Amino acid sequence: MSDSRTTSAPVLPRAWPFEEAQKLATHVDARTAKAGADDARPALLETGYGPSGLPHIGTFGEVARTSWVRQAYTALTGRPSRLLAFSDDMDALRKVPDNVPNRDMLEKFIGQPLSRVPDPFGTHESFAAHNNARLCSFLDSFGFDYEFASSTQYYTGGRFDAALKRVLEVHEEVVGVIAPTLGPDRRATYSPVLPLHPRTGEVMQVKMDAVNAQAGTVQWTDPATGEKFETPVTGGHAKMQWKADWAMRWYALGVDYEMSGKDLIDSVRLSGRICRILGGEPPAGLTYELFLDENGQKISKSKGNGLSVEEWLRYAPQESLGQFMFNQPQRAKRLYFDVIPKTADDYLTHVEKAKTLQAADPKGNDLRANPAWFINKGDIANNAGSPVSFGMLLNLASVANAETPEVLWGFIRRYDASVSPETHPMLACLVEHAIAYYADFVRPAKTFRAPSDKERAALVDLADALRGYEGEAADASTLQNLVFEIGKRHEFEPLRSWFGCLYEVLLGQKEGPRFGGFVALYGVRETVALIEAALLREQQG
RNA sequence: GAGCCGGUAGCUCAGUCGGUAGAGCAUUCGACUUUUAAUCGAAUGGUCGAGGGUUCGAGUCCCUCCCGGCUCACCA
Numbered sequence: 001m002s003d004s005r006t007t008s009a010p011v012l013p014r015a016w017p018f019e020e021a022q023k024l025a026t027h028v029d030a031r032t033a034k035a036g037a038d039d040a041r042p043a044l045l046e047t048g049y050g051p052s053g054l055p056h057i058g059t060f061g062e063v064a065r066t067s068w069v070r071q072a073y074t075a076l077t078g079r080p081s082r083l084l085a086f087s088d089d090m091d092a093l094r095k096v097p098d099n100v101p102n103r104d105m106l107e108k109f110i111g112q113p114l115s116r117v118p119d120p121f122g123t124h125e126s127f128a129a130h131n132n133a134r135l136c137s138f139l140d141s142f143g144f145d146y147e148f149a150s151s152t153q154y155y156t157g158g159r160f161d162a163a164l165k166r167v168l169e170v171h172e173e174v175v176g177v178i179a180p181t182l183g184p185d186r187r188a189t190y191s192p193v194l195p196l197h198p199r200t201g202e203v204m205q206v207k208m209d210a211v212n213a214q215a216g217t218v219q220w221t222d223p224a225t226g227e228k229f230e231t232p233v234t235g236g237h238a239k240m241q242w243k244a245d246w247a248m249r250w251y252a253l254g255v256d257y258e259m260s261g262k263d264l265i266d267s268v269r270l271s272g273r274i275c276r277i278l279g280g281e282p283p284a285g286l287t288y289e290l291f292l293d294e295n296g297q298k299i300s301k302s303k304g305n306g307l308s309v310e311e312w313l314r315y316a317p318q319e320s321l322g323q324f325m326f327n328q329p330q331r332a333k334r335l336y337f338d339v340i341p342k343t344a345d346d347y348l349t350h351v352e353k354a355k356t357l358q359a360a361d362p363k364g365n366d367l368r369a370n371p372a373w374f375i376n377k378g379d380i381a382n383n384a385g386s387p388v389s390f391g392m393l394l395n396l397a398s399v400a401n402a403e404t405p406e407v408l409w410g411f412i413r414r415y416d417a418s419v420s421p422e423t424h425p426m427l428a429c430l431v432e433h434a435i436a437y438y439a440d441f442v443r444p445a446k447t448f449r450a451p452s453d454k455e456r457a458a459l460v461d462l463a464d465a466l467r468g469y470e471g472e473a474a475d476a477s478t479l480q481n482l483v484f485e486i487g488k489r490h491e492f493e494p495l496r497s498w499f500g501c502l503y504e505v506l507l508g509q510k511e512g513p514r515f516g517g518f519v520a521l522y523g524v525r526e527t528v529a530l531i532e533a534a535l536l537r538e539q540q541g
Numbered sequence: 542g543a544g545c546c547g548g549u550a551g552c553u554c555a556g557u558c559g560g561u562a563g564a565g566c567a568u569u570c571g572a573c574u575u576u577u578a579a580u581c582g583a584a585u586g587g588u589c590g591a592g593g594g595u596u597c598g599a600g601u602c603c604c605u606c607c608c609g610g611c612u613c614a615c616c617a
């Protein structure tokens with residue numbers, strides 16, 4: 001490695017967002033060079049959203065990943081940029097979703113733009129407005145920096161007018177791109193322009209009788225009535241069929257970067273061709289892989305396989321979900337419960353590494369290649385990360401029967417007295433999640449065996465003895481001695497079988513924590529209740 | 542039919558532009574403990590799908606093939 005080589009070209013941090021940022025920078029440079037100083041606007045990154053459904057884990061992934069490209073672009077060039085979250089809310093309602101109320105009402109609005117369909121929840125002025133609001137609050141909950149854009153507002157506000165007229169000028173060429181990809185039926189009627197029916201409001205998929213580029217109108221016939229119409233394409237009186245819509249939007253807004261799933265590979269290609277026909281340059285972008293479930297099957301909302309954002313966030317902090325999205329976007333990854341703890345710990349490991357790197361050089365390439373640098377938005381706080389791994393907390397929650405964070409904190413403080421929820425907020429967060437994980441997955445799998453008569457007598461004794469300590473500040477060793485004494489009094493041989501009994505009968509597991517310590521943390525009264533419940537369960541069974 | 546991704550330890554995967562094959566879990570052993578468990582330490586374990594090529598050197602780059610999976614081809 002010679003000096004001349006290291007000084008000639010700056011080495012990019014070895015992380016995929018920087019490679020993407022490099023592509024974006026090249027794209028912006030080309031655009032600026034072509035248009036001159038007239039086009040010195042910020043780099044524009046776009047993410048698309050279809051408001052016929054609710055935001056989901058893919059939505060999170062796309063916005064998170066695009067945000068990281070933007071962060072890398074800023075670090076790389078120092079130039080301004082914008083992130084537009086574009087909602088295609090003028091798209092027609094195709095079918096009534098399963099998971100909404102008032103489905104009969106919605107049935108009547110099939111074919112109408114989503115922004116003109118009433119809100120089945122009755123809280124917003126339209127179904128689209130409702131889902132747009134859900135999108136925004138979803139994105140806000142993660143702290144994403146973005147600008148929301150409504151397709152309907154852009155169309156009706158005239159922001160697409162010039163581009164729409166341009167589409168009419170090259171109408172036949174656009175048809176020539178899309179038509180060969182369609183089946184014979186659709187091919188016969190295809191037009192990139194979908195006029196809104198002046199009376200019914202329906203998004204019409206009909207053949208154009210004539211296209212008048214100069215007037216900015218299209219002529220078409222209502223197949224139901226035979227009535228002929230001439231509709232302006234401007235001002236929200238028509239919209240584009242989706243591939244053409246994408247292309248027109250790229251062209252009209254000058255989108256510089258947009259990523260998409262591999263299911264859209266063909267669409268990206270076709271929309272790119274249309275964008276060039278219009279006279280634009282399609283954005284740079286990344287094709288990311290789709291998520292698979294545990295068995296390698298595609299995740300689909302209708303099947304309900306895979307994992308939702310809500311589920312993930314119940315069992316681990318949101319940073320871990322970011323970590324999952326950061327890893328290898330171009331590789332299909334399985335998304336199911338088992339990956340959560342590992343991913344959370346991967347993140348924690350990166351945070352510790354990043355803190356060291358940041359202290360050494362806040363602008364270093366190694367730091368900027370670290371996932372935590374992206375996930376924490378370029379600044380890793382001193383109290384980020386956790387001295388205890390998530391995996392360890394899960395084990396601890398399991399063996400300690402941790403029903404509440406306090407129980408877990410008792411064990412943690414014994415492990416390191418200097419940590420607390422105040423000094424280690426991430427650890428506090430992990431504890432909460434570990435409790436949820438335990439409650440949902442570990443506890444239900446426990447099997448409690450019935451005590452033998454001998455064990456039963458000993459347990460009754462233990463409960464009686466413990467009652468003597470209720471309300472007192474009993475320490476762990478006193479309680480441990482008490483438990484030990486009762487075991488000896490009842491002549492358990494070997495004595496460890498007495499402890500085995502406690503774990504299997506009371507905690508539903510083969511192993512457990514030192515029992516005196518457990519009682520001290522779990523509570524004397526609560527332990528008595530635990531014993532009584534076990535004895536009662538036995539009588540009923 | 543078109544395109545994409547993968548095949549590395551028993552399992553799940555990592556492998557940082559070619560330089561002595563790694564982690565976690567699992568298994569086994571040990572340390573600690575008035576029984577345990579957590580925890581800590583160690584060991585075991587791989588023809589890197591197959592074959593060829595480039596190279597002093599290939600899990601890594603190129604070609605061919607095998608196996609598995611996914612996406613698109615109706616709509617967005």
